[in-house]
Amino acid sequence: MHPAASLILFSTLSGAGFGLLALIGAGLARTTGWAGLAEAALAFALAIAGLAASTFHLGRPERALKAFREWRSSWLSREAWLAAATLSIMAITTLIRLAGLPALPLGLVGSALALATVAATAMIYAQLRTVPRWNHWTTPAIFLGHALTAGTLLAGHRLPAAILLAALAVAQFAAWHAGDRRTGATTRESATGLGPRVRPFEAPHTSDNYLTREMVFVVARKHRVRLRSIGLVLAYLAPLACLAIPPAPLALPLAALLHIGGTLIVRWLFFADAEHTVALYYR
Amino acid sequence: MTDLPETRSTKKLGLVIDLDTCVGCHACVVACKAWNTENYGAALADTDAHGAAPSGAFVNRIHSYEVTGDGAPRIVHFPKSCLHCEDAPCVTVCPTGASYKRAEDGIVLVNEDQCIGCGLCAWACPYGAREQDPVAKVMKKCTLCVDRIDNENLPEADRIPACVRTCPSKARHFGDLGDPDSHVSQLVEARGGMDLAPEQGTRPVNKYLPPRPKEDEIDVLAPLLAPVAEEPKGWLGWLDRALDRLG
Amino acid sequence: MKDDSHFDPSPAPGDAVRKTTCYMCACRCGIDVHMKGEEVAYIEGNRDHPVNKGVLCAKGAAGIMQHNSAARLRAPLRRVGERGEGKFEEITWDEALGIVAKRLGRIRETDPKKLAFFTGRDQSQSFTGYWAQQFGTPNYAAHGGFCSVNMAAAGIYTIGGAFWEFMSPDWEAAKLFLLFGTSEDHDSNPIKLGLAKLKERGTPIVAVNPIRTGYNAIADEWVGITPGTDGLFVLSLIHCLLKAGKIDLDYLSRWTNAPCLLDGDPKSRTYGLILRDEGGRALVMDRASRKPVPWDAAGVKPDLAGRWRHAGTTHASVFLTLSDRYLSDEYAPETVAPKCGLDPAQIHRISARIAHAAFDQSWQHEQDWTDFRGEHHTHVTARPVSIHAMRGISAHSNGFQTARAIHLLQVLIGAVDVPGATRFKPPYPKAAASHPRPHADTHAGQPLDGPHLGFPLGPEDLLVDEASAPLRLDKAFSWENPISVHGLMHMAISNAYAGDPYEIDTLFLYMANMAWNSSMNTQAVMGMLSDKDENGDYVIPFIVHADAYSSETVAYADIVLPDMTYLERHDCISLLDRPISEPDHAGDAIRWPVVAPDRDVRPFQSVLVDLANRLGLPGFVEGGEPLHSDYADYMQMHERRPGVGPLAGWRIGETGLTDGRGAPNAGQIDQYIAAGGFKTYAVPEAARYMKPFNAAWWDWSCDMGFTDAPAPYLFELWSEPLRRFQMAAEGIGARQPPEHLRARMRLTHDPLPIWYPPLEDGHADPVEYPFYVLTQRPAAMYHSWGGQNPWLRQIHGENVLYLPTNLWRSGGFSEGDWARVESAHSEITVPVAHMAALNENTVWTWNAIGKRRGAWALSPEAPEAQRGFLVNHLIHELLPEKGDGLRWSNSDPVTGQAAWFDCRVKVERVPRERISHPAIARQDSPVGQGPSVVARSTGEPDPAPGMMSYILKFLFMNKRLRANPHKEDEQ
């Protein structure tokens, strides 16, 4: 699949934002005073920046609000609702807390919604049978893992973050490995009905089209290995290393920054690595 | 809403495409573009139309494949447009309700006024049947020529899709696949019409008629010709007798 | 339930329909042009039209984009830069026509042959030829010489009709269909409709073609033959059929010259010609009396096995001579199969299929008819084997004889013009002898003595002077290619450049992209067009080109005459030319202005009328008064012979309107328009089969004006015209060929079909150059001119060379590779791809996809100009030198047919490139570059009726999609 910058930014930034919101909601982050305000502001900024980025992926962004309509069947619509609900509930929670009042029950609701939002985002991809690499429970698991890890890092919990980073590194590695093997049931033979020895002779048009640009993307194998290594180091190992340095004031923010930067690469691969059944018709 | 219609009529309009007959001429591709750029929804635009990377929206395209096997290798021309699936994933993923399947005949359509151009439906379609228009930025797809098949401004005979009307080799057939007596259902029955990628669970309405086995792959050879005589002289004798029989 | 109100379920395709004829190719389909106001909204096939019956091909359906093309010329142009640069200024029509008329006037008054007028696939040859004849130059031809003259000549000399344009398979009744060397053909929609009928009935299709795409892909049996060897294959089929006695002896003895006796006396002046009595009547042996008698004498039973011993010489029948030849083991499947790249079993199998269909599946078709001998018949014997062949046969230097072999096969099984077999389309059949002879007698200020092109019957009809030098610039009808009945357009430029046989002044081109895809050796031809002599003058002094678009050839013209498109002008698809007939009806059609032009362009035929009027050409001007105001007027009022004009419908008869013969009718075009743009004339029932021998056919043919008197004939299995040339080569006769041509002529002008290897094989080392390089017509492109079309160019915007598996492996190729392709004379570097369904001695690509940078209003960065390529650079109009000091023409030695498909190459992998070579420098565009974004739909209803139609809703947008930014190579 085409690794669109808008979608990479969206899923990475809003993932981190909603992850942090989840911790805030559950009272696992600074929730009071200026620090609480700053933490909440960061979470909202990330979530909203991500959502804003996602509209750049829309052909008709001015119609974005129509996306709320089909929550009964569409994960994208559900995600829109959940994001909106999360942001409103968490806004109220934050205001209540800023006023010095307790808001844990509401916060827990917000926290659950935040995680649900991330899950819904992941489900947009995971539901697609057409993309075997995504069509698996590991997709929401990894998305949630990233959200929680980023949130934990941003909330400044050194040890839990380290544990999450280590776990996520293993999970991501395993997911890549498993994903490489998951080709899906659809083959060129079943897609064309032309038997086992069929190969594309001529594409329908010599020129590119929306489908080839959007869905027939191929990462060279050697690039893939290199990018995965860089992703592993940047997103997980380097932050872990930062956390291992004896407490220094900048270690945590640096780890968070590295992690989020690395996540961008991991997400780039999430899209670029994913093969769509349409490619069977074209390549 | 984007759920698939719960109650449906038994009518399932669709195409039957004969892979044994399609010569890959692209006539249907262009007729489709010409009709649909002028009618239903936004024009089908082309970008960089005279440049280095021309690219436009087409909702019907002809692939071609090479098949090798026991017999001589061969080329199969392979038209592909929306299959109007019964369990259309493109419909259920749509967040806006722009994509929908008509209860009365099963045609899958996009209401372009409601489309936000998120592209998710195109991702959900296993067949590559949806393309976003590069200018209008809304999703385009085969409408089964919904604006021809009941069009009161067209003579009766022309109330068929533009691609079917134009196909010079008669490789495209349109009809009600829900009606076992329709000519399309009969064709599917007689020729072993197949679904593309059935494991995707989309239950396509459109069917493909597989290429017939070729003569060099099946053993129904005409008997070889026996010579009338082995010797040249014998041949002349045969000729003489044969001419006598002519009278 | 969903709301469907967002779309209109019943949009009107337009508010008016105008019915005319398509011109996106030469197939002549009927179209319904749906108008919204004065804008074209949609084009679809005319269901009533006999050619396409409602269907359209991809090009036809894209006609709207062609009409609105950004590459359309806007006004007459005068060159201001150097030839080839493409720098022009727009001038007025008065200036342009003034310049041309002055120049042509001077030429006509001094030496008319200094004008060379060559036209492409224009569909108005009977008019352009007439114009050139009245002008008086011998140097006129249309594109047939580089197209399919082998097919045309072989058919007409053998059976009086040709696959090319004048015959059609019996799609309704065939039980077996054999298709030779065809990818699209001119009849592209009728063939597809026909194939659909065969498929519907389950009739087997056998495709003989090195490449298995398109029509060949759907065939039931593929004969993946090595190029240039079809003659052997067919003669081997004949061998098998003869050997098994699966031939139609009755048909052969009645309707062919098979029983005729051949003069067997080597000392005779008529050695090898048919023996005739004093009255000139051919002699046969009578089986009853065992005596030689005139073939058509009453009660004669012609003996196919006839042999007449007389005065010490044996005179054998044609049939014995031919069976002697083809029964030889030389033609046994086991002998020929390896040369053809086939398995002998396949040849056996196909001959068995032919025999089975022709004889076991035959029936008697009830039909009362009377033959030319006056004998009455109650039925016609069906021989349901239909055959069609095109340029895969034709475009080889042995194509004439190969096409003759195919016709021989048809005749041997009695499968010509009978139910189930290939049938004639009116105005054919017509024997070679009933056609005119060629003419080239030139006098200052005078018209030519007769039509340019014709059918020589022997050396006496050649157009050469006493010294054997050709009279025509293209050397047509000379000893080099005596029966070049369509001329040799592909030689015009190189001969004019070489001043051989003489220099010319003005080259006048129309409807052929001669600086590009219709030339061999393209790069060199571009050089010839722009080369200067020592005085700094162009070697070819003056070039006038009539084109509708900014083509490659436009860049080489001194004056460009911009044509209208097919939707804007009048045209005539005439029975005098290439009409729209089918076996059971004759038909003709028109084009008419369904939209008004929005620019300063004029229909070229009307421009020719204007020039004729300015020059005072006879036939156009009488008593100082022009006879015709424009082409539409000519179409209605011109009479070629009394009562016979360009259009056969609604002429004025004695009692009212009539068809065929009649006086001109000034309202004729309106009648055609009202009738949907065409008219058909049903062949009377009794005249539908066996036409060459059928009295009712000849009566109808005379009524319709196809002929002035009945002209029945016999099929010529033994070709006397060929024998006459062969005799000359053997030293018999007054007119003798030059020495160096004798041996070749003796071989190639065999009166019976023979096979010899394509001539290039004898010149380019087959070991060094092991592969034939072929091209195929893409169904969705018409030569170079489809490439300007924004829709079609997305389908075929670049091409690759396909390599067979053996070469792919041995050459170490992998996906995305490039290769250097080298012929004996030139090389190109191009992208390649693998194809298994391909003969192992063949490489190929789609024809004419490559474009010159800057042409056709495309960006110089267009894929057509960057990666797209022509193989024409590899093909030379002359064969490589062979040590005899001579450069033989790369043409069929009989007809002069351009041998496009003889070219042999070697192919080597090279590092991947970005652009194909040769990369010709760009030309300036007189029309700029087309818009980036096109979103075609009609605008608001036309504001003011009668206002000029306005074109596309072009949206200019700066954003350009990047070229394929996401693809990387899989390592």
Ligand SMILES: Nc1nc2c(c(=O)[nH]1)N[C@H]1C(S)=C(S)[C@@H](COP(=O)(O)OP(=O)(O)OC[C@H]3O[C@@H](n4cnc5c(=O)[nH]c(N)nc54)[C@H](O)[C@@H]3O)O[C@H]1N2
């Ligand atoms: N769409 C489209 N239609 C066209 C045209 C076009 O440009 N586009 N051009 C028109 C014109 S001008 C013409 S002349 C006709 C030509 O119509 P076709 O005769 O169909 O033309 P080609 O594409 O040259 O096809 C030649 C075929 O012969 C095969 N071939 C080559 N060598 C041999 C051989 O030795 N033996 C056999 N058996 N086969 C061989 C090639 O593989 C190819 O399939 O098409 C007309 N129709």
Ligand SMILES: Nc1nc2c(c(=O)[nH]1)N[C@H]1C(S)=C(S)[C@@H](COP(=O)(O)OP(=O)(O)OC[C@H]3O[C@@H](n4cnc5c(=O)[nH]c(N)nc54)[C@H](O)[C@@H]3O)O[C@H]1N2
């Ligand atoms: N390698 C290879 N070369 C080949 C062949 C092959 O098989 N292989 N085939 C050969 C054959 S058979 C042919 S027929 C030739 C064809 O080759 P060309 O005759 O060169 O064919 P086109 O490219 O169609 O060029 C026709 C010209 O007419 C112009 N034109 C189009 N429409 C109009 C109009 O309405 N009015 C006017 N005035 N001009 C118009 C176009 O712009 C173009 O300049 O190619 C030959 N060349």
Ligand code: SF4
């Ligand atoms: S083919 Fe694709 S677009 Fe059409 S209904 Fe099926 S899933 Fe949807």
Ligand code: SF4
């Ligand atoms: S692109 Fe349009 S039709 Fe497709 S899912 Fe998005 S909103 Fe629905």
Ligand code: SF4
């Ligand atoms: S049915 Fe209509 S929209 Fe669909 S492919 Fe055919 S022409 Fe195009």
Ligand code: SF4
């Ligand atoms: S028009 Fe018919 S034959 Fe041509 S590509 Fe389409 S389906 Fe195939």
Ligand code: SF4
């Ligand atoms: S075959 Fe196509 S381009 Fe040619 S006349 Fe017919 S519709 Fe037009």
Ligand SMILES: [Mo]
């Ligand atoms: Mo041609």
